[in-house]
Amino acid sequence: MKDTFKLALVAIIASGLSIGSYHFIYNDSSENEEKPTFDWSSESIPLVQTSSNTYNASPDNFTAAAENTVDAVVHVKNMTLMRTASSYFEYKFGGGETKKVLRGAGSGVIVSPDGYIVTNNHVIEGANEVQVTLNDNETFTAEIIGTAPESDIALLKIERDGLKYLQFGDSNSIRVGEWVLAVGNPFNLTSTVTAGIISAKARDLNNNDNQFQSFIQTDAAVNPGNSGGALVNTKGELIGINTAITSQTGSFIGYSFAVPSNNAKKIIEDLIEYGSVRKAVLGVRGTDINEQNYKQLETEISQGFLIGDVSKNSGAEKAGLQKDDIITKIDNIRIRRFSDMAGYLNSRNPGDQVNVTYLRSGKTKETTIQLDILSTYLIKSIGIEVQNIEKKDLKKFGNAKNGVGISEIFDKRLENSFISESIITKINKEEVNSIEDVRKIINQSKSQTLLITFMTKDGEESTYVFR
Template identity: 45%
Template sequence: MKKILTLVLVSALGGIITLGAYKLFLEENKPIVVTSTETNPAFLPTNNVSNLFNTAENPDFTVAAENTVNAVVHVKNVSISKGQLTLQDLFSGRSPQRAQMGTGSGVIINADGYIITNNHVINNSDELSVTLNNNKTYKAEIVGSDAKTDIALLKIEADEDLPYVTFADSDNAKIGEWVLAVGNPFNLTSTVTAGIISAKARNLDPTGTYAQSFIQTDAAVNPGNSGGALVNTNGELIGINTAISSQTGSYIGYSFAVPSNIARRVIEDIMEYGNVQNGILGISGGALNSRYADELGINDTEGIYVAEVVEDSGAEKAGIEKGDIIKEINHIKVSKFADLTGQINAKRVGDVVTVTLSKNGKLKTIPVTLTRNETYTLPLVGRIKNAKKEDLKKLNATNGVKIIELNNEYESYWKKNGVETGSIITSINDKKINSVDDAQNALKSKSPYEPLRIELINKNGEKERYNFR
């Protein structure tokens, strides 16, 4: 029995020694993995998120919201349109009418009841009403509007001083800054959403005819928010919410606001002059990049390349020339055309802007006085400009506007008939033309079915008449 026990102990001891030697000298070291029966959720529940941050450092939107919601209003637009004609209407000689209603938002900008909103919110209205956040409703009158910037100014006669939002300098708004969008989506009362500024100087015009300069934000904006306020965390107005980029028509994407500096300039012009005093720098061109720079044969890839300078404009008078590259305007870097127009649209005729440009490779800073836009693109013809006395005298004309650029599509036709740049248009649809404003008004009053009739004096001093159907 003793021999059996001794044998067992010796065998066990040998096994332990062998296993220990293997573990110590032969087995590869591997990291220890600790497993747990508990599983972590893929996303943190909302009631736990606050534990991850110091709440004292989180942005506080309460003051901004309180200062804004009562100054944002609901705008209702009722327009009367012709309804479908029935046989009964036909026999009775009636013209059926149908009321259509549109809604949007607006922002009270002073205690007297002036309200800023979008032009598209009030466009074609037969009746306008405004409902405050306290549910009081007032009839609203249109003071003026501007389709280019999509800004309109309304006025209501309230029986008390109204809460209002103050303007901030939208140039000081920074990408990444917290903002609140306040409006009346889905016909609700004032609703607040939060986001950050995603980009500045965004241009949404695919045609490039009018370079816009929107503030882009990811704050939720939906139908009905148009004309509402985009404010900073102090509750100051930095933009008027105008458009959304979405595949559904509702908020899944980004929203865009007219910068407050542009909106403020538009309504100040409307209040002071009755219309918008648009100033221009007087250049055309495009933003530089590697491809465009290669085409032009230059090394610079940043800034606005000046392709053309408008005659008698502030740019020409200040010495800006074709081939110059605009680097800054009002000490703000210019990398795309919307950066430039954003600054110009916030100014009016006669204002002076500071332009930093590269001329022959050397930086130069000059003051430029903005001038009135005296050019217009006339369909089928091309760009026209107010004519000077010497332009008229040259062709023995007593009135008219000067052609400064021919329409590319019809250029060969015009030149074949002796019409070139410098020719004078004297009449459009039998209306005497003295300025580009007259030309625009003549086209506006023309019926869609009416032919375009143009009288002009060509380069040879010959009077000619053209009819286009």
């Protein structure tokens, strides 16, 4: 009884945390050609493969987890340069004094002893300079190693050794109802810790059918400023990066969301090794089975992913998956909807093999699939991600002879426009046949202006200027 009273008291006291308002924005990556000095394959930052089945959420465990976390969570400041004019002449023709202005702030998590820090992409978006302040108030200028706008993750680096850091926990093993702590800097209040439980897993907040997300939902209190902070279990292991709140007021109203640690770790490793995120895919398209459609689909189960199409020469086709198969499990992960599948696959690498359990004509079958790489390219300046498109699919766009498909749109102003139903046939008046053509044309362009030609399914071409 006494322990229960103590636990309730700690939960009440801890109820206050934070996070930045949620939106996906993009940011230019800073290239870093030097190889990292930290060995990610070493045991110093292990990825926990199994979690304990006994989580004793006692006050002692909260204390230990908090003490293990606060020194590894930093304050991230987005600085921009602003020119102030002292006269109309300076305002009109340039000149005046240049000052650094605080554009925004959030949190970050140190994930290696030599200064790698993960935060949200929207925290550092548009920054001329990023400043990182440790829990002991020591401040550094950080280098942006890379960004993953679609996951709202950014990787920073400061020049400092011997830092306290968080080990990654296995976000696939977390359970609904498990106690967690959120740590960050809400409203510039440093080292704030709040407690809550895991409310849901694989939560998709996006209404856009072309984008899929898989967040951890928690009721630990978070508020503006905690974006990029740590979500940890009672062992003090990092199981998520706090990312989003859904609120009409912009402040905490009972639930918040975090990028799972397995996904964040995979993004970090890709940014360090490749400079971009390599996405692993099964090679299938389809729809969720849910309470609205399972009777129409004449299936006995009301959860799963129904395959509508299998990509040619994909790992799924080679493994024997077919249209109308229903995927119910990948490895040990139950697939109730596509966000379950997307969340798990986003933590795996191209070339990995996964065991897939599926239903065909009411019978349970299993197969092993080697994951393919999704070849995409993000046109950062306009917020559109493109992918290679097969010739047979080009015919759907007025029998187009060339072009690249649009896989994701990150600029919400363009989401509901005709662009989402189009392909890109030309950039700067040059025909494009692949994402390599897109990359080459943009890299060789000396202008910040892009002329992009879109073609709709009606075969109509329209050229727009993006600055």
